[in-house]
Amino acid sequence: MSTLNTNSRLEKVLKAGHIGVTSECGPPRGSDAEEVKKKGMLIRNHVDAVNVTDNQTAMTRMSSLAACIHLKLMGIEPVLQMVTRDRNRIALQSDILGAASFDIPNILCLSGDHQSFGDCKQGQNVHDLDSMQLVQTVRYMRDEGKFLGGDAIKHPPKLFVGAAANPFADPFEIRVPRLAKKIACGAEFIQTQCVYNIDKFKEWIKRAVDRGLTEKTFIMAGMTPMKSVGMAKYMKNRVPGMDVPDEIIARLAGVPKDKQAEEGINICVEHIQELKEVKGISGFHIMAIEWEEKVPEIVERAGLYPRPQV
Amino acid sequence: MIIAKKKPIEEIISEVENFDRLLILGCNECVTVCEAGGKKEVEILASALRMNFMAKGKEKVIDEKTLERQCDHEYLEEIRANIDKYDAIVSLACGVGVQFAAEKYLTMPLIPGVNTVCLGANEARGLWTERCQACGSCILARTGGICPVSRCAKRVMNGPCGGSTKGKCEISKDVDCAWQLIVDRLKALNKMDDYEIVAPIKDWSTDRAGGPRTVTREDVNI
Amino acid sequence: MRLKLPANFRIVRVPCTGKVDIIHILRAFEKGVDGVYVVGCMEGDCHYNEGNFRARKRVEQAKVILDKVGVGGDRVKMFNLSSGEGPLFAQYSIEMDNKIKEMGPSPIRLAKQKKAKTAA
Numbered sequence: 001m002s003t004l005n006t007n008s009r010l011e012k013v014l015k016a017g018h019i020g021v022t023s024e025c026g027p028p029r030g031s032d033a034e035e036v037k038k039k040g041m042l043i044r045n046h047v048d049a050v051n052v053t054d055n056q057t058a059m060t061r062m063s064s065l066a067a068c069i070h071l072k073l074m075g076i077e078p079v080l081q082m083v084t085r086d087r088n089r090i091a092l093q094s095d096i097l098g099a100a101s102f103d104i105p106n107i108l109c110l111s112g113d114h115q116s117f118g119d120c121k122q123g124q125n126v127h128d129l130d131s132m133q134l135v136q137t138v139r140y141m142r143d144e145g146k147f148l149g150g151d152a153i154k155h156p157p158k159l160f161v162g163a164a165a166n167p168f169a170d171p172f173e174i175r176v177p178r179l180a181k182k183i184a185c186g187a188e189f190i191q192t193q194c195v196y197n198i199d200k201f202k203e204w205i206k207r208a209v210d211r212g213l214t215e216k217t218f219i220m221a222g223m224t225p226m227k228s229v230g231m232a233k234y235m236k237n238r239v240p241g242m243d244v245p246d247e248i249i250a251r252l253a254g255v256p257k258d259k260q261a262e263e264g265i266n267i268c269v270e271h272i273q274e275l276k277e278v279k280g281i282s283g284f285h286i287m288a289i290e291w292e293e294k295v296p297e298i299v300e301r302a303g304l305y306p307r308p309q310v
Numbered sequence: 311m312i313i314a315k316k317k318p319i320e321e322i323i324s325e326v327e328n329f330d331r332l333l334i335l336g337c338n339e340c341v342t343v344c345e346a347g348g349k350k351e352v353e354i355l356a357s358a359l360r361m362n363f364m365a366k367g368k369e370k371v372i373d374e375k376t377l378e379r380q381c382d383h384e385y386l387e388e389i390r391a392n393i394d395k396y397d398a399i400v401s402l403a404c405g406v407g408v409q410f411a412a413e414k415y416l417t418m419p420l421i422p423g424v425n426t427v428c429l430g431a432n433e434a435r436g437l438w439t440e441r442c443q444a445c446g447s448c449i450l451a452r453t454g455g456i457c458p459v460s461r462c463a464k465r466v467m468n469g470p471c472g473g474s475t476k477g478k479c480e481i482s483k484d485v486d487c488a489w490q491l492i493v494d495r496l497k498a499l500n501k502m503d504d505y506e507i508v509a510p511i512k513d514w515s516t517d518r519a520g521g522p523r524t525v526t527r528e529d530v531n532i
Numbered sequence: 533m534r535l536k537l538p539a540n541f542r543i544v545r546v547p548c549t550g551k552v553d554i555i556h557i558l559r560a561f562e563k564g565v566d567g568v569y570v571v572g573c574m575e576g577d578c579h580y581n582e583g584n585f586r587a588r589k590r591v592e593q594a595k596v597i598l599d600k601v602g603v604g605g606d607r608v609k610m611f612n613l614s615s616g617e618g619p620l621f622a623q624y625s626i627e628m629d630n631k632i633k634e635m636g637p638s639p640i641r642l643a644k645q646k647k648a649k650t651a652a
Contacts, residue, residue, distance in 0.1 A: 085464065169470070169475070170490065181506050241475060
């Protein structure tokens with residue numbers, strides 16, 4: 001696990017045994033990259049890499065690859081998120097090469113939310129490959145140096161490959177087998193869906209540790225601070241695959257409205273501090289959507305600043 | 311079987327406005343079973359259309375006939391003798407029948423009377439649901455008899471995706487998560503270990519993507 | 533029972549309203565009748581269990597079609613009563629008769645009359 005396969009800082013940090021920290025930003029719904037650059041600037045010193053989402057919730061946005069290039073040109077290390085919803089295997093391989101040509105060193109492979117959630121409900125979806133097969137594809141291109149079709153690639157892409165995991169989605173009994181599958185496909189790091197049910201998450205991690213899966217991949221726990229009790233309730237009731245315990249809701253409801261955001265951050269920091277000590281957790285993926293300015297505070301208070309020199 | 315749904319009558323009315331002599335042509339197979347284009351539906355559509363145009367003072371000749379199938383030459387030939395009596399045919403067959411009739415009767419306008427929806431099963435009276443996408447490379451032996459191509463909204467080969475909630479698909483509470491069904495079935499078959507077998511990248515060249523498909527049997531073609 | 537009933541309607545007897553299909557209703561209007569009412573047993577008391585439920589659904593469907601083709605869905609209606617309720621039958625008949633009179637002749641009847649006149 002300690003040889004480096006890419007130029008990824010994230011890979012270096014994780015393989016050196018440090019706790020990795022990533023965050024995320026969404027590209028704009030327009031052609032001005034300033035927003036992405038600003039978000040990148042806010043968090044650049046507090047994370048090892050920044051995920052750039054790919055037409056998240058099926059809302060058409062500037063492409064993840066383009067936004068990643070903007071960040072890379074500023075010296076910020078991106079994680080290219082790539083969904084299989086919108087591109088066939090030709091385009092996927094093509095974009096992987098495009099990313100590698102800009103030295104974008106990380107990729108997160110996902111299926112993508114169904115297009116009926118977004119602004120193009122009448123569109124086709126592709127799903128030529130699924131997320132696991134995409135992980136296999138990136139590994140194949142990098143390690144075998146070949147296209148899916150079998151031809152050799154001149155200058156194979158070097159990308160550190162990750163996949164997503166949701167410990168809280170149904171059915172629960174296959175969540176760890178599913179993780180095993182992703183690792184068998186070649187996922188080198190895993191970012192989970194945001195965690196609020198710490199106990200259930202620890203149970204999932206324990207099962208992963210028991211199966212030896214954490215020896216083969218780096219698991220980063222997803223963390224999203226709650227802005228308000230309304231947000232907590234929304235996530236509990238309206239977002240599929242989300243487990244928000246009642247204690248969290250109660251805690252937020254128990255403070256006055258203008259203090260709820262602060263309390264949300266407190267909860268987030270406490271969770272990170274607790275999970276830092278848990279065996280099998282290699283890092284944190286802090287998703288503060290439209291609240292990126294809070295990421296530095298969370299990272300600092302959780303004791304993860306400054307980021308290690310590697 | 312092929313599942314179809316009656317087109318809204320307003321749509322058919324506007325398509326036939328300019329034709330004076332119509333034949334409403336039904337089919338006795340799939341569209342009869344899914345109650346969209348059989349003899350009964352032909353009668354109802356014909357009666358409704360007659361009344362519609364009579365009430366507007368634009369009476370038309372509207373005849374009815376239901377063939378055994380519209381996807382076979384021999385049955386479509388049955389209307390050849392009288393075809394010149396009509397200016398257009400409203401076919402209530404599935405898309406296959408409409409096209410086959412159009413190919414046979416080159417100069418006769420063909421108007422579809424149903425929307426062909428999917429390949430499916432008759433789950434209950436009045437309920438027909440999709441089961442097969444005709445991908446051309448059946449993998450049901452490996453998925454406990456449940457098809458991820460037709461029943462998973464994202465046709466993931468290694469599912470479920472992260473949106474599966476309480477056995478339902480993220481797109482709607484009314485849609486079962488195909489992978490939940492597959493997992494349940496693998497459990498029932500005592501084959502949960504199969505779950506971790508990584509399904510290979512699918513060959514879609516036998517699917518629609520590869521182009522219009524043909525099946526031949528040289529051995530039966532004398 | 534010698535009750536007063538409107539004189540201008542035809543009774544078509546069926547063993548159960550479940551026997552009435554949409555096409556029967558539509559054909560009646562095609563022939564030029566101004567209204568159709570389907571009279572079945574009380575819901576839950578159908579001798580054949582669901583015949584009158586089927587009839588109700590078919591009447592609803594016929595209404596939709598008649599509205600779409602410009603004849604008027606209100607010209608068809610379903611009533612439920614028990615076979616012993618003679619006075620209620622008379623009441624429903626009068627109600628239906630009045631409603632149809634109010635609506636006027638069916639556009640199909642008018643079209644047929646017009647056609648007959650121009651032919652003559």
